[in-house]
Amino acid sequence: MTSFSEALRNATWGDHEAAEDESYLKELMGGRLSTAEYGEMVAQHHFAYVALDGVSRELADHPVAGRFVFPELYRERALERDLATVYGDGWRDRITPSKATRTLVARIEQVAGWPGGYVAHHYTRYMGDLSGGQFIRMELQRIYGYAKGGGVDFYVFDQVGSLPRFKQEYRARLDAFGETLDERERQRVIREVKLAYQLNTEVLAELLHTVRAVA
Numbered sequence: 001m002t003s004f005s006e007a008l009r010n011a012t013w014g015d016h017e018a019a020e021d022e023s024y025l026k027e028l029m030g031g032r033l034s035t036a037e038y039g040e041m042v043a044q045h046h047f048a049y050v051a052l053d054g055v056s057r058e059l060a061d062h063p064v065a066g067r068f069v070f071p072e073l074y075r076e077r078a079l080e081r082d083l084a085t086v087y088g089d090g091w092r093d094r095i096t097p098s099k100a101t102r103t104l105v106a107r108i109e110q111v112a113g114w115p116g117g118y119v120a121h122h123y124t125r126y127m128g129d130l131s132g133g134q135f136i137r138m139e140l141q142r143i144y145g146y147a148k149g150g151g152v153d154f155y156v157f158d159q160v161g162s163l164p165r166f167k168q169e170y171r172a173r174l175d176a177f178g179e180t181l182d183e184r185e186r187q188r189v190i191r192e193v194k195l196a197y198q199l200n201t202e203v204l205a206e207l208l209h210t211v212r213a214v215a
């Protein structure tokens with residue numbers, strides 16, 4: 001039988017490709033955006049992770065969702081350092097959540113009481129940051145010359161240890177979680193992961209409009 005982590009990955013890999021292919025990321029990875037335009041994405045991440053990490057803190061003692069709460073993954077402080085590096089000390093006055101980010105944040109908060117919903121959003125963000133995010137970090141360091149300590153700290157998980165080992169453990173927890181669910185609930189979680197991909201992709205799509213409108 002296919003494990004839940006595999007089923008989840010297989011059912012959503014097409015959604016992943018749509019996220020990965022988003023033009024903003026292509027422009028960013030192609031070195032065609034200014035640091036301020038890169039900062040737009042960091043700012044949107046900041047709002048999303050204030051929500052996601054906030055929900056995680058609240059769920060730390062939850063018997064099911066708590067299995068996916070890892071304080072070493074929290075991104076808020078790293079994003080603050082990145083924003084201070086990109087925009088300077090006045091960064092808080094420069095950033096606002098986009099419409100797509102407000103929609104994503106609202107959904108994260110709306111499903112916080114449903115373990116499957118929390119896991120769906122947690123998985124979509126963190127497994128991505130620990131996977132493709134590591135490639136993005138290398139490219140950003142090459143393009144902008146950022147070093148650890150601010151700029152790309154969002155992608156630095158130095159409290160986690162071996163990332164492959166962590167991802168293996170994460171998948172084991174997904175599998176154990178999946179075993180507690182019936183097929184209908186598994187499908188519901190998969191649908192929420194698809195929605196999470198879509199909402200995150202819309203954040204990137206909206207960023208490109210902002211960047212193009214400014215250019």
Ligand code: HEM
Nearest residue numbers: 009016019020025123124125127128131132133135197200
């Ligand atoms: C330049 C952009 C991206 C690249 C190059 C990329 C690349 C990758 C690669 C190579 C993996 C497989 C890693 C492994 O099996 O260990 C992966 C996994 C993943 N990525 Fe991305 N990715 C990108 C963007 C994104 C975005 C924008 C999201 C979500 C918003 C995302 C979410 C995920 C998730 C959830 C996984 C884990 C899939 C699983 O094994 O269950 N990725 N990515």
